[in-house]
Amino acid sequence: MEEQIQTQIATWLDRFGELVPYFVNGLKALVILIVGWIIAGAISRMVRKRVEGAKRIDPTVGNFIASMVRWVLLAIVGITVLNVFGVEVTSLVAMLGAATLAIGLALQGTLGDMAAGFMIILFRPYGNGQYISIDGTSGTVKEINLFFTELATPDNVQIIVPNGKAWGAIITNYSAHETRRVDLTVGIDYADDMDRAMEVMLDMARADARVHADPEPWVRVTNLGDSSVDLTMRIWANAIDYWDLKFAMTKAVKERFDEAGLSIPFPQQVSWVQSDSGTSVSVAQTQRAAE
Known part of the structure; x- marks a missing residue:
C-alpha cells in the first residue's frame, strides 16, 4: 500500500x-x-x-x-x-x-486617402473654418481627418471629399489671405455721363469704413457692351467682410445712381431705318413721331 x-x-x-x-x-x-x-x-x-x-x-x-x-x-x-x-x-x-x-x-484606395490626409495635415493647404473649392466643389472646412475632408456649403449641406481626391485636385482657398478684392461691374446708358458715374462709385467706396484705403478704390470703363457702357469698381477689404461688402455695394450703387439720375439699362436693341430724305432715325423715334 x-x-x-x-x-x-x-x-x-x-x-x-x-x-x-x-x-x-x-x-x-x-x-x-x-x-x-x-x-x-x-x-x-x-x-x-x-x-x-x-x-x-x-x-x-x-x-x-x-x-x-x-x-x-x-x-x-x-x-x-x-x-x-x-x-x-x-x-x-x-x-x-x-x-x-x-x-x-x-485597401490601396483607403491607404491612399490616409497618405493624402497625412500630407494635407502636414502641409496645410487649407484648415478648419476656411472657405475653399476642391475641383469645383466649394464649402467651409468643418473637419480634416486622415481619410476625408468634410465641407459644409453656404446652405449647410454636408460634403465628404476623400483626401486622395482633394490632394490630387486643384484647391482654391478663398480664406488663405486676410484681405480680398471685391469686383463690382455695372452698366450705364450710353447717354449718361461716364465720369459722373465713376465719381459716384468712388465716393460710395470711400464712404464705407470696410473698404481699405490702400490699395485705393479703382473704377474704370472696362467694356462697351451692346446695351451699356460697363464700369468696373475694384476695392479691397478684409476677407471676413467680402460677401457683406459685395452685397451692400450692389444695393448702394443702384440707390446712388437713382439719386444722381444715372440709369442701368436692361438688354435692348434699337433698330434704325432710313427715311426718303436720307435721314436715319430709330424705330422708337418714328413711332413717337407717328403718335
Whole structure:
C-alpha cells in the first residue's frame, strides 16, 4: 500500500515537473505582456503630449503618431511573448508580411486617402473654418481627418471629399489671405455721363469704413457692351467682410445712381431705318413721331 502511494506521488511529481516550465513561461509571458502594455501606453501618451506641445503640428498628426507608436510597441511585445513559448517568429513575421501586402493591395484606395490626409495635415493647404473649392466643389472646412475632408456649403449641406481626391485636385482657398478684392461691374446708358458715374462709385467706396484705403478704390470703363457702357469698381477689404461688402455695394450703387439720375439699362436693341430724305432715325423715334 505504501509503495503504491509513493509510486503515485512520484508520478504526480514527474508530471508537475514537466508542467513547471510551461507555468514559468506563462508567468514570464504574462509579465512581459502587462509591462509591455503599460510601457507602450506611457510612451504613446508622452509622444502625444510632445507633439501637441508643438504649435506648428496639428493635433490630428499628434494623435496619429501616438497611435502608430503604441501599436508598433504592442506588436513587438506580442512577438516577444510568442518567442517565450517557443513559437518560430521568423515564419510568423513572413506570414504577417504577406498578409499585410494582401491587405494593402485590397485597401490601396483607403491607404491612399490616409497618405493624402497625412500630407494635407502636414502641409496645410487649407484648415478648419476656411472657405475653399476642391475641383469645383466649394464649402467651409468643418473637419480634416486622415481619410476625408468634410465641407459644409453656404446652405449647410454636408460634403465628404476623400483626401486622395482633394490632394490630387486643384484647391482654391478663398480664406488663405486676410484681405480680398471685391469686383463690382455695372452698366450705364450710353447717354449718361461716364465720369459722373465713376465719381459716384468712388465716393460710395470711400464712404464705407470696410473698404481699405490702400490699395485705393479703382473704377474704370472696362467694356462697351451692346446695351451699356460697363464700369468696373475694384476695392479691397478684409476677407471676413467680402460677401457683406459685395452685397451692400450692389444695393448702394443702384440707390446712388437713382439719386444722381444715372440709369442701368436692361438688354435692348434699337433698330434704325432710313427715311426718303436720307435721314436715319430709330424705330422708337418714328413711332413717337407717328403718335
